[in-house]
Amino acid sequence: MTSRPVHRPDRRRAIALVGGGVVVAGFGLPGCSSDYPAATLQAWQAPPLDGDLRRFMLAHGLLAPNPHNRQPWLADLRRDGEITLVCDKDRLLPQTDPFGRQILIGCGAFIELAVIAAAQRGHRVRVEPFPEGEPGANELPGGHVVARLLLTPDPATPRDPLFEQIRRRHTHKGAYDNSRQVPAELWQQLGAISRERGLLAGEIFDAPRVDQVRRITRESFEAEVTTARTWLESAHLLRIGPTEIEQHRDGISIMAALPRFMSSIGVFDRFEVPVRGNSNFARVMERWLPHETGSGYHWIASRGNSRRSQLDSGRAYVRAHLLACAAGADMHPLSQALQEFAEVRPQYDALLRLLGFDAAQTTIQMLARVGYGATAAPPTPRRDLAQLVRA
Numbered sequence: 465m466t467s468r469p470v471h472r473p474d475r476r477r478a479i480a481l482v483g484g485g486v487v488v489a490g491f492g493l494p495g496c497s498s499d500y501p502a503a504t505l506q507a508w509q510a511p512p513l514d515g516d517l518r519r520f521m522l523a524h525g526l527l528a529p530n531p532h533n534r535q536p537w538l539a540d541l542r543r544d545g546e547i548t549l550v551c552d553k554d555r556l557l558p559q560t561d562p563f564g565r566q567i568l569i570g571c572g573a574f575i576e577l578a579v580i581a582a583a584q585r586g587h588r589v590r591v592e593p594f595p596e597g598e599p600g601a602n603e604l605p606g607g608h609v610v611a612r613l614l615l616t617p618d619p620a621t622p623r624d625p626l627f628e629q630i631r632r633r634h635t636h637k638g639a640y641d642n643s644r645q646v647p648a649e650l651w652q653q654l655g656a657i658s659r660e661r662g663l664l665a666g667e668i669f670d671a672p673r674v675d676q677v678r679r680i681t682r683e684s685f686e687a688e689v690t691t692a693r694t695w696l697e698s699a700h701l702l703r704i705g706p707t708e709i710e711q712h713r714d715g716i717s718i719m720a721a722l723p724r725f726m727s728s729i730g731v732f733d734r735f736e737v738p739v740r741g742n743s744n745f746a747r748v749m750e751r752w753l754p755h756e757t758g759s760g761y762h763w764i765a766s767r768g769n770s771r772r773s774q775l776d777s778g779r780a781y782v783r784a785h786l787l788a789c790a791a792g793a794d795m796h797p798l799s800q801a802l803q804e805f806a807e808v809r810p811q812y813d814a815l816l817r818l819l820g821f822d823a824a825q826t827t828i829q830m831l832a833r834v835g836y837g838a839t840a841a842p843p844t845p846r847r848d849l850a851q852l853v854r855a
């Protein structure tokens with residue numbers, strides 16, 4: 465289990481889908497815990513160091529950050545000494561991620577954590593991305609072999625110092641302390657991780673540009689939540705209360721008591737699409753406010769937009785997040801402006817202009833706010849290892 469204390473959400477009479485993953489909504493009911501059911505957090509317990517190596521790797525891989533906590537991966541273990549990672553066609557986000565770019569970033573993060581875990585057990589891993597060919601640029605990657613991981617025992621393999629952070633890393637979606645600045649050295653280290661892997665990366669922490677990014681992310685969030693098909697995609701992934709959370713162990717989890725009650729009596733209708741100006745929209749935007757806190761933003765981009773560069777971005781992103789975690793800092797991707805549906809194109813173009821990129825040459829793969837959360841972030845549910853293994 466994570467060594468950090470569990471975050472208690474703030475108590476506000478509001479509920480919203482805020483950008484993927486966990487939504488916190490506390491309503492001040494005494495005695496009502498918002499902690500997830502213990503079984504859904506089992507995956508965060510350390511697996512035995514002497515157990516089956518490939519399952520040890522997978523047990524770390526599945527803790528990867530991934531869009532909407534879809535956990536879009538399957539692992540085929542039928543070839544000895546290898547893991548064949550397949551993108552699960554039933555765990556995609558066709559509306560908000562129509563080409564599976566973000567899904568593959570999540571798969572890249574999975575690979576990186578699995579490789580770090582193998583090193584801990586004295587094994588080198590040769591990663592062969594898309595051994596059967598890359599999915600087409602405008603195709604969803606479901607069912608494609610994402611990578612083959614070939615294992616070689618080698619006691620000289622250096623242990624990765626970031627291993628210790630894997631079970632401590634959680635995406636912090638709450639308010640950050642605006643008075644604390646990320647040190648220049650940490651910004652530099654975060655960017656270096658991507659640049660060493662042939663990606664572009666950098667940081668935005670000067671006040672005028674931070675303001676611009678806040679506006680861009682807010683406007684893209686507004687566009688996402690007021691567009692019926694993208695709102696509804698998230699609404700279908702809402703897991704309200706312990707029964708739904710235990711049943712699915714993915715998506716956007718809500719444990720607080722009053723939303724559960726409101727949902728059960730039909731006062732809160734998850735399928736009601738917010739409309740600019742109505743009260744539902746106002747509540748949703750109120751929940752956005754903490755996302756405009758923090759020291760600045762870390763971004764990752766690639767020349768072109770190959771499937772391989774998407775995997776590489778995921779590998780680099782999770783390393784950056786682990787590094788931030790080691791330094792006591794928090795990270796939180798804000799992806800709405802980067803998504804490929806038409807309604808957020810103006811915001812994507814604004815972000816490209818801000819970073820001085822040309823859309824024809826460069827793709828922004830990740831944008832994450834960085835800072836120091838007022839409280840520690842909670843672990844999010846994961847499905848059992850057995851559900852992703854094909855043996």
Ligand SMILES: Cc1cc2nc3c(=O)[nH]c(=O)nc-3n(C[C@H](O)[C@H](O)[C@H](O)COP(=O)(O)O)c2cc1C
Pocket residue numbers: 482483484485486527528529530531532533566567569570573633634635636637796797798799800842843844
């Ligand atoms: C490609 C990608 C995009 C993401 N975009 C968002 C986002 O827009 N908003 C958000 O709150 N979280 C976003 N996340 C974070 C996920 O919601 C989070 O990783 C997931 O819920 C699992 O939680 P954990 O990272 O704490 O383990 C993103 C993660 C990835 C890998």
